[in-house]
Amino acid sequence: MTRAAAVVVLVGVAAVSTPSGQVPIVYDLLLKNGRVFDAAAGTTTRADVAIAGGKIARIAPDVPSHQARTTVDVSAYYVTPGLIDLHTYVNAQRVFRDGDPRAGWRGVNADHNALRNGVTTVVDAGSTGWRTFERFKTLVVDRSRVRVLAFLNVLGAGIDEGRSAADPKDIEVQPTVEMARRHADTIVGIRSPHVKGTGLLGIERTVAAAAAIGRAALVEHLDDEDFAWPQLLLERLRPGDIVTHAFGSTTPLLDSGAISQPFAAARQRGVLFDLGHGTKGFSFHVAAPAVRHGFLPDVISTAMDKESLLLPRANMMTTLSKLLNLGVPLEQLLQRVTARPSLVIGRPELGTLREGAVADIAVIEVQQGRFGFLDASRQRLNGTQQLQTALTIREGRVVWDSKGLSRADWTTAGPYTNWR
Amino acid sequence: MLALAACASFAAQAPEYDLLLKGGHVVDPANGVDGIHDVAISGTRVAAVARAITARARRVVDVQGHYVVPGLVDIHAHTYGYSGALFPDDTALPAGTTTVVDAGGPGWRNFEDYRDKIVRQSKTRVLAFINIVGLGMGGDESDVDDMDPKATADKIRQYPDLIVGIKNAHFGRPGWASVERTVEAGRLSNTPVILDNNILSWTGRDTRTKVLEKMRPGDLHTHVFNDRHVEVLDRRTRQIQPFMHEARRRGVLFDLGHGGGSFLWTVADRAMSEGFPPDIISTDLHASSIMTTHSDMPNCMSKMLLLGMPLKEVIERSTAAPARAIKRFPDLGTLGQAREADVAVLDVEDGVFAFYDAWEKKRLGTKRIVNVLTVRAGEVVYDRDGRAFDEWTSSGPKVSAR
Numbered sequence: 001m002t003r004a005a006a007v008v009v010l011v012g013v014a015a016v017s018t019p020s021g022q023v024p025i026v027y028d029l030l031l032k033n034g035r036v037f038d039a040a041a042g043t044t045t046r047a048d049v050a051i052a053g054g055k056i057a058r059i060a061p062d063v064p065s066h067q068a069r070t071t072v073d074v075s076a077y078y079v080t081p082g083l084i085d086l087h088t089y090v091n092a093q094r095v096f097r098d099g100d101p102r103a104g105w106r107g108v109n110a111d112h113n114a115l116r117n118g119v120t121t122v123v124d125a126g127s128t129g130w131r132t133f134e135r136f137k138t139l140v141v142d143r144s145r146v147r148v149l150a151f152l153n154v155l156g157a158g159i160d161e162g163r164s165a166a167d168p169k170d171i172e173v174q175p176t177v178e179m180a181r182r183h184a185d186t187i188v189g190i191r192s193p194h195v196k197g198t199g200l201l202g203i204e205r206t207v208a209a210a211a212a213i214g215r216a217a218l219v220e221h222l223d224d225e226d227f228a229w230p231q232l233l234l235e236r237l238r239p240g241d242i243v244t245h246a247f248g249s250t251t252p253l254l255d256s257g258a259i260s261q262p263f264a265a266a267r268q269r270g271v272l273f274d275l276g277h278g279t280k281g282f283s284f285h286v287a288a289p290a291v292r293h294g295f296l297p298d299v300i301s302t303a304m305d306k307e308s309l310l311l312p313r314a315n316m317m318t319t320l321s322k323l324l325n326l327g328v329p330l331e332q333l334l335q336r337v338t339a340r341p342s343l344v345i346g347r348p349e350l351g352t353l354r355e356g357a358v359a360d361i362a363v364i365e366v367q368q369g370r371f372g373f374l375d376a377s378r379q380r381l382n383g384t385q386q387l388q389t390a391l392t393i394r395e396g397r398v399v400w401d402s403k404g405l406s407r408a409d410w411t412t413a414g415p416y417t418n419w420r
Numbered sequence: 421m422l423a424l425a426a427c428a429s430f431a432a433q434a435p436e437y438d439l440l441l442k443g444g445h446v447v448d449p450a451n452g453v454d455g456i457h458d459v460a461i462s463g464t465r466v467a468a469v470a471r472a473i474t475a476r477a478r479r480v481v482d483v484q485g486h487y488v489v490p491g492l493v494d495i496h497a498h499t500y501g502y503s504g505a506l507f508p509d510d511t512a513l514p515a516g517t518t519t520v521v522d523a524g525g526p527g528w529r530n531f532e533d534y535r536d537k538i539v540r541q542s543k544t545r546v547l548a549f550i551n552i553v554g555l556g557m558g559g560d561e562s563d564v565d566d567m568d569p570k571a572t573a574d575k576i577r578q579y580p581d582l583i584v585g586i587k588n589a590h591f592g593r594p595g596w597a598s599v600e601r602t603v604e605a606g607r608l609s610n611t612p613v614i615l616d617n618n619i620l621s622w623t624g625r626d627t628r629t630k631v632l633e634k635m636r637p638g639d640l641h642t643h644v645f646n647d648r649h650v651e652v653l654d655r656r657t658r659q660i661q662p663f664m665h666e667a668r669r670r671g672v673l674f675d676l677g678h679g680g681g682s683f684l685w686t687v688a689d690r691a692m693s694e695g696f697p698p699d700i701i702s703t704d705l706h707a708s709s710i711m712t713t714h715s716d717m718p719n720c721m722s723k724m725l726l727l728g729m730p731l732k733e734v735i736e737r738s739t740a741a742p743a744r745a746i747k748r749f750p751d752l753g754t755l756g757q758a759r760e761a762d763v764a765v766l767d768v769e770d771g772v773f774a775f776y777d778a779w780e781k782k783r784l785g786t787k788r789i790v791n792v793l794t795v796r797a798g799e800v801v802y803d804r805d806g807r808a809f810d811e812w813t814s815s816g817p818k819v820s821a822r
Binding site: 094109380 | 814
């Protein structure tokens with residue numbers, strides 16, 4: 001008899017010999033009968049997802065409910081790997097008593113804005129550089145329930161809102177590389193400066209630092225730079241580097257209604273495009289024709305910050321809903337917030353549901369109705385569908401449950417009290 | 421004559437108002453408005469609330485089917501001083517909350533830092549109950565030596581437009597020293613105090629003495645449905661404690677202060693059915709409460725509706741009542757003419773919704789209040805459905821001929 005067979009027999013014996021006659025509980029949580037999204041293949045299949053000890057324990061067509069402490073019927077929803085938001089601003093430390101006063105105001109609370117949107121991993125897009133990263137690590141990365149990763153800004157000070165222009169002297173490759181290596185489990189790439197002042201030098205050093213650590217550069221073309229878009233797309237960036245604000249109103253993605261040649265050629269050579277909604281990264285005038293031409297960003301991200309969360313509602317569910325209503329199929333959207341970004345940041349294990357992986361999961365509802373969405377230029381798109389997160393699971397724990405699917409009713413809890 | 425004619429023709433062409441919220445059900449309890457009205461706004465101020473306003477406006481927003489109410493006033497939130505603080509804009513404005521009162525984040529020693537960091541950086545109107553402790557929640561809230569009534573009152577007199585009163589909370593030692601010093605600061609500055617304070621027996625503090633002897637009329641006790649903070653129910657008979665009714669008659673106010681730990685269905689259900697609703701609906705919003713109990717203002721209001729409070733009263737206790745408690749009425753909490761135009765447009769949705777208490781126990785309800793549009797000082801700052809803005813068309817933006 002093999003060892004595995006012996007275990008099976010023993011478990012079976014234990015089951016029948018339990019005094020109460022009950023089968024032992026082996027799973028903490030069972031998501032029953034959802035449309036489970038296979039991010040690598042881009043397809044969905046009906047299946048049960050069982051979670052134990054913070055990991056995905058089993059994905060199978062029929063896992064018995066009595067084996068789980070809590071079973072949730074998710075037959076009306078999609079079950080996907082927890083979403084990855086590759087471009088966010090979550091350095092909200094200035095409200096803390098020990099926060100860095102130079103940290104600026106853009107950053108928003110990571111947990112509040114991510115978890116209710118099915119996002120279990122946010123990547124901060126360069127709020128800090130090598131001079132300021134470690135305080136951000138202590139105050140934000142280590143304190144958040146959502147997984148927080150980061151692109152390190154090539155500017156040593158990162159985003160310092162006291163400044164209106166980047167200081168070329170504060171761009172140093174070596175200390176940037178050293179800091180990125182010291183925190184290789186958090187820093188997934190290098191970000192170009194957010195303010196003008198360094199031009200091509202800023203891009204070159206961003207790419208140089210990224211190359212030194214074997215990671216991607218995330219860059220933005222600021223208006224009136226001293227270099228042209230084709231130079232950036234076709235000469236300076238390597239395959240695997242990322243250009244953000246793909247659908248921005250000032251991004252020359254379209255040329256006479258078609259995808260402009262430099263962008264098509266850049267994609268051909270492996271340069272990646274990030275949506276980066278934010279306050280300037282999503283215009284329906286660019287997005288609608290681009291979608292018609294089949295040009296989708298490789299990665300869909302929110303670039304959410306204090307301002308963009310308000311009128312454009314640049315949260316993840318709303319950002320995806322805008323694209324859904326422009327005609328992008330749901331599976332293509334989900335791939336671009338799971339498998340694709342996981343590869344871009346070198347964390348393939350985060351973008352897929354498989355047995356043994358950490359149980360970061362989003363359960364998503366597609367609502368039908370009449371909805372309106374504003375882009376970054378405050379123009380409205382009328383839509384008929386909207387995505388909402390029903391459940392978010394982070395390391396096996398339900399951290400967001402908008403419908404009470406996993407929670408007990410108060411009448412079953414007895415006469416509980418805070419008095420003790 | 422010619423000048424007069426020119427004037428008249430100009431008036432006919434130029435929009436009279438900047439923003440017109442059309443066709444909504446206006447509930448403005450302070451002004452006795454409860455019905456279908458239009459709300460016209462000029463600049464940052466309310467210009468008119470009336471049936472069927474026909475004058476032209478730069479921006480007309482159809483809000484039929486929705487409730488139009490004064491911007492919500494949350495007198496208990498945490499925006500500063502500790503790691504659970506939330507910067508107000510992305511939590512308040514989408515919720516229809518246009519005024520947030522920080523409850524004890526700063527004290528007199530660091531008030532200017534708080535003003536620079538939070539008040540001046542927020543679109544939301546941010547006021548404060550300053551902590552009786554000089555360093556606020558950034559200090560040791562049990563440090564009696566740092567509770568200086570005079571210095572606290574001086575700071576309030578220095579910033580009467582920003583500081584509405586004094587907070588005392590999380591005091592971890594026995595006796596009445598913190599309560600007495602806080603009330604003394606309130607007396608010196610002529611402002612209300614807001615208290616939490618555990619009632620664990622070893623502290624020697626009990627609710628009866630506090631609400632009948634220590635607190636003044638107009639002072640607030642928070643966490644009214646947390647039975648570790650307020651002895652609202654007799655634990656044996658499950659009746660409202662007589663001294664609670666007596667305190668209310670004296671003028672002591674009780675706010676909800678929902679937070680992560682201070683709303684229990686078992687307490688709230690009983691207290692509400694026995695006739696002891698909170699005077700003021702407030703959130704105690706902070707980083708963990710917004711995740712575990714989802715308790716922003718519309719969520720707290722929905723829970724009150726679920727427990728039987730009539731909608732109009734729910735709105736009153738989220739607008740005019742809190743404005744009165746912080747002595748900002750009628751500047752805040754109404755849609756009166758010439759008041760600063762802070763407006764929330766609410767939807768009361770029908771369906772099946774889950775609401776959580778501090779123990780994350782759910783209660784299902786069939787109505788949910790959600791905010792769909794927020795106006796702060798005349799500016800549309802949040803618009804869930806984009807109803808205040810033009811529809812995008814593939815023919816391009818409306819621009820003048822090139």
